[in-house]
Amino acid sequence: MKTVTTAERVGPSAASKRRFTIRMVTVLIGGMFLDGYVLGIIGPVSATMADDLQISALWEGMIAAAALIGVLLGSPRAGTGDEGMSLTEAAAELTR
Numbered sequence: 001m002k003t004v005t006t007a008e009r010v011g012p013s014a015a016s017k018r019r020f021t022i023r024m025v026t027v028l029i030g031g032m033f034l035d036g037y038v039l040g041i042i043g044p045v046s047a048t049m050a051d052d053l054q055i056s057a058l059w060e061g062m063i064a065a066a067a068l069i070g071v072l073l074g075s076p077r078a079g080t081g082d083e084g085m086s087l088t089e090a091a092a093e094l095t096r
Contacts, residue, residue, distance in 0.1 A: 035071045090091045 042064050050060045 031075065035075075038067050039071070 021040070046060055046064055049055070050057065055063075
């Protein structure tokens with residue numbers, strides 16, 4: 001196995017870093033917009049939701065909590081650019 005020195009290592013071009021950065025920023029801004037939209041809809045609707053659906057306060061709280069849990073679980077996934085990369089792979093992509 002050949003070892004590669006620092007001088008031999010070739011990193012990505014500036015254009016590929018720029019494309020990656022633009023894509024990442026677009027995904028993150030879109031995610032923030034969608035999170036705000038979902039939470040902005042659940043808040044005002046929850047007042048009338050219990051009456052219309054005839055659910056208890058417990059279930060009303062569970063529905064509102066499900067939106068927050070979705071944000072919690074979806075944010076790390078979107079933060080990796082939604083390419084199936086893990087967080088460590090995304091960090092390695094930025095440092096190349």
